[in-house]
Amino acid sequence: MVRTNGNPFKPSAGHTPPLLIGRDEVIDDFTEGLGDGPGAPSRLMRITGARGVGKTVLLSEFTRIADGRGWKTIRESASKGLAARLVTRLHSGKGSFGFTINPSVNIANVAGGSLGEFHYESPQQMPLTLSDALRNVLDDVEKHGHGLLITIDEAQATDKDDMIAIATAAQDMNTENRNFAFVFAGLPSMSSKWLNDDATTFMRRAEPHTLADVSLDDVAEAFEDTFSESGMTIAGQALSTATEATYGYPFMVQLVGYHIWRLASRRHPLDPVISMEDAEQGIAKALSRLGDMVHGPELDSLSPVDKTYLLAMAQDDGPSSTSVIANRMGKDLGYASTYRARLLEAQVIEDKGYGLVDFAIPYLREYLREHAAYIRMSIDPGN
Ligand SMILES: Nc1ncnc2c1ncn2[C@@H]1O[C@H](COP(=O)(O)OP(=O)(O)OP(=O)(O)O)[C@@H](O)[C@H]1O
Ligand SMILES: [Mg+2]
Incomplete structure (x- = not known):
């Protein structure tokens, strides 16, 4: 008998799935870091991965684990004014200051002011202000044997001033052996953006974790259990049909599960065995939502031009030769390679070696083919 509780699958950004597939290792590293005390490498992490791979839900899991240990946790997403918001x-966690800062105001644009008892005069002073604020909270939580976890999502969008402030403050806490952990998560461009910046050598020390698609065996198991x-x-x-259709892409796992579950629970609530027809129709639905x-x-x-590049790739059934793509675009290899680099960085395509590239997002080829006319029109409405 189908139970009355709703669809267990969660095909929307940031929503915790019924089972967090294939992330045991990074979760173990994080948990171990909390246990190992200040200075443990996993107390400073940077997590990168493509859209929909599960960065935000992993941060939620970290927060849940830290919460469970009585830690204070702060979740932030990078956008202007991050350091000031922190x-x-x-x-505000301490409850002793009555001020607020307009989150749209970047601290760098503010000539000077007073944040409660913390006076700041310039962006250069922000690191000090943030260090003081961290110290203040840590004094409190450490008294009870707890720590402080700060997670920053969408870290690829962090302003340079904010990053410098956070890096400097985190360094201070590190030197003082304070009981804290920092986790940054963002698109792959985050690494190239921050790792080339001298001011943020601190990020280079952060333990890198790349989130990738999960194994099909694990997907099958998760489907069975859920x-x-x-x-x-x-x-x-x-x-097996449902599992293979996901390509191990976590967002697609939720979409496929959700639509199959929905169809089956509507169609035969008294005979809850998923048929091949349920699976096929659920996958079709999932694909259109994807x-x-x-x-x-x-x-x-x-x-x-990025889109033109992708349309040229979509003509192939498998990996595309970069010189053939340039040809199809009617451009020289140098011109095309600029766009190739941008698409690689955005993790829309991946390098297959030997001058070959392929799509990094499942079903993007099919989507491009199906919508080619419309996409061409949007590129050049005059056509
Ligand atoms: N390990 C996982 N196992 C199963 N489902 C997952 C897993 N990770 C994420 N999901 C599901 O995938 C979807 C996307 O997750 P999430 O929003 O965390 O991705 P993201 O990497 O933060 O994407 P974006 O870059 O767009 O912010 C959600 O529906 C979520 O429930
Ligand atoms: Mg996210």
């Missing part, structure tokens, strides 16, 4: 939140938890059965060919939720927005964020 200062505000560190103070369906059976809600009183349904998925096995045999239906299970297009709307991942492929469409991803293409919208790219330039017209």
Whole structure:
């Protein structure tokens, strides 16, 4: 009998899935770091990965683990004024300061002012302000044998001034052997952006973790368990078809699971065995949602030439030769390689060696083919 609780799958950004697949190692590293005390390498982490691979939900899991140990946790997402927001939140946690900072105001644009008892005069002073705020909170939590975890999501978007402030303050806490952990998560461009900057050698010391697609065996197991938890059965060919359709891409795992579950629970609530038909139709539904939720927005964020490059790739059934792509675009290899580099950095395509590139996002090729006419029109509306 299908239980009455709702669909267990969570196909939306930042929503914790019923089972967090394939992240045991990084979670163990993090947990160990908390246990090992100040100075443990895993207390400063940088996590990178493509859109939809599960960075935000991993940060949630870290927060949950730290919470469970009685730690104070602060989650922030990088955007202008990050360091100032952190200062505000560190103070508000203590409940002793009544001020707020407009989050849209970058501290670098503020000539001077007073944050409660912390006076600052310039962006250069922000690191000091942040260090003081951290110290203040740490004094408090350490008294109870606890620590402080700060996670920064979308870290690729951090302002340089904010990054310098955070790096300097974190260094201070490190030197003082304070009980804290910092985790940054962002798109792969985050690494190239910060690792080339002398001011943030601190980031270079952060333990790197790259989140990738998860193994199909783990996906199959998660499908079996999640369906059976809600009183349904998925096995045999239906299970392998559903599993393979995900390509191990975590967002697609949720989409496929969600739509199969939905179809099956509507169609035969009294016979909750997933049929091949459920699986196939669920996958088709999942694919069209993937297009709307991942492929469409991803293409919208790219330039017209980036899109032209991708359309040229979509003509191939497998990896594309970069010189053939340049040819198809009617450009020389040098010109095309600029766009190749941008698409690689955005993790839309991947390097296959020997002058070959392929799509890094599942089903993007199919989406491009299906929408080629429309995309061409959006590139050059005059055509
Ligand atoms: N390890 C996992 N196992 C199963 N599902 C996952 C896993 N990680 C993420 N998901 C699911 O994938 C989707 C995307 O997750 P999340 O929003 O954390 O990705 P992200 O990397 O932060 O993406 P973005 O770069 O767009 O912010 C969510 O629906 C989430 O439930
Ligand atoms: Mg995210």
